[in-house]
Amino acid sequence: MAEPRIDVSIEHKHRPDNSDGAGKHPNTCPSCGSHYRDDELEANLRVCPQCGHHFRVRARERIAQLADAGTFQEEAVELRSEDPLAFFDLRPYTERLAEAEVSTGLGDAMVIGSAAIENEACELAVMDFAFMGGSMGSVVGEKLTRAADSAIERKVPLVAVTASGGARMQEGILSLMQLPKTVCAIEDLRDARCGFVTVMSHPTTAGVLASFASLGDIIVSEPGALLAFTGPRVVQQTTREKLPDDFGLAESNLRFGHLDAILPRSELKPFLGRALRLFRNGR
Amino acid sequence: MAEPRIDVSIEHKHRPDNSDGAGKHPNTCPSCGSHYRDDELEANLRVCPQCGHHFRVRARERIAQLADAGTFQEEAVELRSEDPLAFFDLRPYTERLAEAEVSTGLGDAMVIGSAAIENEACELAVMDFAFMGGSMGSVVGEKLTRAADSAIERKVPLVAVTASGGARMQEGILSLMQLPKTVCAIEDLRDARCGFVTVMSHPTTAGVLASFASLGDIIVSEPGALLAFTGPRVVQQTTREKLPDDFGLAESNLRFGHLDAILPRSELKPFLGRALRLFRNGR
């Protein structure tokens, strides 16, 4: 019998009911079935008042939740993806891009800019899953890099809120290069002794998890968020292993030592304020 | 039911028969029962020709096995332990020291000096289990420190061969301080870019394992050696856990990623020669 060289014992935990409820109305809670008007959900930070389920938050709304009113100054608005490989799967990449821009009102899957959180100056980089699944191509990589540079220039911490399905395949090998690119930007940020906090929101996977998102001085997440390099479906298909109920969820990541904390959304802003104060006092 | 926060799953393996055969004649193989004359064993590097069992090797004999003939120049011969706590258990510490010196012919549990191995200049620090179980007190700590300094001065690698039951309790808190002391000496060695190879021989435990022994650029051991912070008896008594058959042995340490290689004694000298050449070519 072959001896396992790596301890592949698996812990099984109960999985919180956190399916994305594909097909249902976006304002219907996939966990308890309650339905809300959009303004109700917005007023409650997009957390289900009934059961605490954390709905996804779009980038601009996340910024409104976190930044002190009127402090956010967007940067690098003008960046747009190119189509260097003339990529064509079932549809051309250019068409997918145009459609994403129209439907989201965003130039790509990340918004960056300067801001203040609880009166602490910082730089914000917020991803939006609605733009092509939050995938990271040349524009996301460049924006994260510019956000790091902007933080370095102003000697303030960087706060990144991630939500991503991974690298943007349509940019081929260039999308893989956004991993080392963002890593290098964060290393420059570290050399400049600027703090770096990452908030991993649902889902943070593949190329984004395997680059800047995992490099925070402090890494926090939200309840029930999927944080995995390889998602459950692919793991299941590849290995035929029975997956633990909480496979890849924030709760599992905390138990295995990959997260500093899981914070309900309402506690996120005060937590960031505290962290930013600590970085400022330490300078 | 309490959830284990740390994965305490245990791998069980067959334990090679490697008991120390307490009570038997020292030249009777505890593994296969063969008996040898002392010169027979010495000629075979104290490895049982029948079954490959590795007997313990005294410090001076180990040096003779490893160093090129005539190259070893002993250093710090004159160091002797003090008795700062006037320690008295069933017998006074001073009496134990005197007896150990008489029975081993050594000043303490480590011999250091300059040497060449396969024509590569190096510094050697070799422990002797026969001197109070190879325990580390002020003299062992100081000798290891001087060995590091001597290596730094001559810009050569340090090779340490360990064999130790741990810190020397009879020197109280001062013996614990030999852990950070030797660690600091090795950090100076590292800053000077001198190579450091540790050969963990049976047994290497507690304070020695938890200090310089674990800091080698390369760490190797011999078959069947016990390498553990806490020995099997104490673990058994404290936790009432069933111990794996190969608990703490070199083979288990290799599987768990703590060792670079397990080398039969006959391969040790050529291996060290190769390693020393690599460090010299890299300077």
Place this chain on the structure above:
Amino acid sequence: MAADDERHLRERLTKLRGLPLLRGTRLSGDAKRLEQQLERIEEPEPSDQEIWRSVDLARHSERPYTLDYVERLFEDYVELHGDRARAEDPALVTGLASFRDRTIALIGQQKGRDINERTRRNFGMAHPEGYRKGMRLMEVAQRHGFPIVTFLDSPGAYPGVAAEQHGQGGAIARSQALMARLTIPLVSCIIGEGNSGGAIAIGLVDRVLMQEHAIYSVISPEGCAAILWRDDAEKVKAALALKPDAAHCLELGVIDEIVSEPKGGAHLNPDEAARLLGDALGRTLDQLSSVPGAELREQRRERYRRIGIYTAGATEPALRGGS
């Protein structure tokens, strides 16, 4: 040359030229890469058949693996084992060795040749423990100033439950971060499959050498087909769209040099393949060894910071590529 072909080439050249201009800085290594890129531009773009052939050859069951090159190129090889925490991962081998009178640290993905070795080495797919073993070796190399040579050849980081629980994503991120901090020369050789995070985990380096029939991609053709075409039988279409072949990687500025293989592929003459790779590696290490460490690191980071093709609207028209 037909007018269409010429227009096509010019478009590609424009795009290509946009690349080093993105952030305005020029690197010492760029001149050579750009030169090779421009030479290449005169050649026809690889055909679909040629791209797919590379995918096939890169994964050929008799293609030389990392240890086959170690055996042929290095002396005094000392393999080092274990992550010093929880495991030894044979999918990724690490060691010290002598290469043309210079001590180097080796980190290489290793597939297995027969079914036993394949199983033992998990088909070259590392767990996080493997990347942590690699990081340990990077620290040894940094301490002693040994250049690091990495060999990329793996279907990817292992997509298993334990690998996830033990932090696959974080391990890949931190391995890259460590490489971005080192002040020693770093060279990658892509000798087979360089796939996804599993490859870049040990691929953030000063120079990337890629064998003629190796591939380098963000995802395997099968994986891409499964996601975008929802049918992994469409792997050929996916491969052609991803363009993971050496010519395209050079064109995109992602690698520095294409290393020739013996006619028909490295597996037909491993000794010759090793000689060709060794020569390229030797030249590259010679070049890098003259650069001070701090400068190496700065150039390395700048190299990656500049990679990407995008437009910046009206404010930065110089960035606009072709089409």
Place this chain on the structure above:
Amino acid sequence: MAADDERHLRERLTKLRGLPLLRGTRLSGDAKRLEQQLERIEEPEPSDQEIWRSVDLARHSERPYTLDYVERLFEDYVELHGDRARAEDPALVTGLASFRDRTIALIGQQKGRDINERTRRNFGMAHPEGYRKGMRLMEVAQRHGFPIVTFLDSPGAYPGVAAEQHGQGGAIARSQALMARLTIPLVSCIIGEGNSGGAIAIGLVDRVLMQEHAIYSVISPEGCAAILWRDDAEKVKAALALKPDAAHCLELGVIDEIVSEPKGGAHLNPDEAARLLGDALGRTLDQLSSVPGAELREQRRERYRRIGIYTAGATEPALRGGS
């Protein structure tokens, strides 16, 4: 003073004075420590009763633990979790906090108060994963220049099978090695039991503060008794032989300052105990913050390199201590 007593004191003083002379170098922190040592020498040696009382008080079930001091001394405490590899170990807590307008990094061993918490925190006995979590925090602290404060209070590193398999010895060694490399101020507070490798793993620092009734020892009295007397009931004899009390630790040059406790022990007035500890900690950090990082590290290494009492025969007679 009786003649015998005086001779005894002089012998101890001789031994003591031998200590800072061992390697000839003087440290900036030594003057103060030596002064306290000399003051102390005028007082009678702690009696057997006093030594055993400290062992009792140090392990008193109501003694304030790490988080009790965190609550009283720090603001904006942010606890950080996990070793970023395999586990979160609650036996060792880490975090960032504000201490008198200065951001510090905290690493503390944490026992549990009730049976549930004790079980969860494994009675304050860390696995290797705990020390690796500590090392992660050290890296964060180094990156940002935050001083590190460690709280020592544990029966020891956990002696279990998994702990051994996961590399307890190596983790303790590497944690110390990292501390020897840092260029930020490091202070340890021994607030209860400082035992063996489990303590020194986070105890290689610039200054050690020790509460009046804390203990610091190479092994627990029970462990020592079991080995040397082959009977753990002889723990009192073992404790008296080991002399783990603060007065002896100061005398031996192993700690820098004894921090007074409220009359009867810290557990009778945790607020006052925290105030006294906070004042000593504040003063110590103030002193260290003016020393450049490279100098701190050099002095730290020199501090430990000099510790030890031995004779050097005829060649170095100055090293010979009393008796």
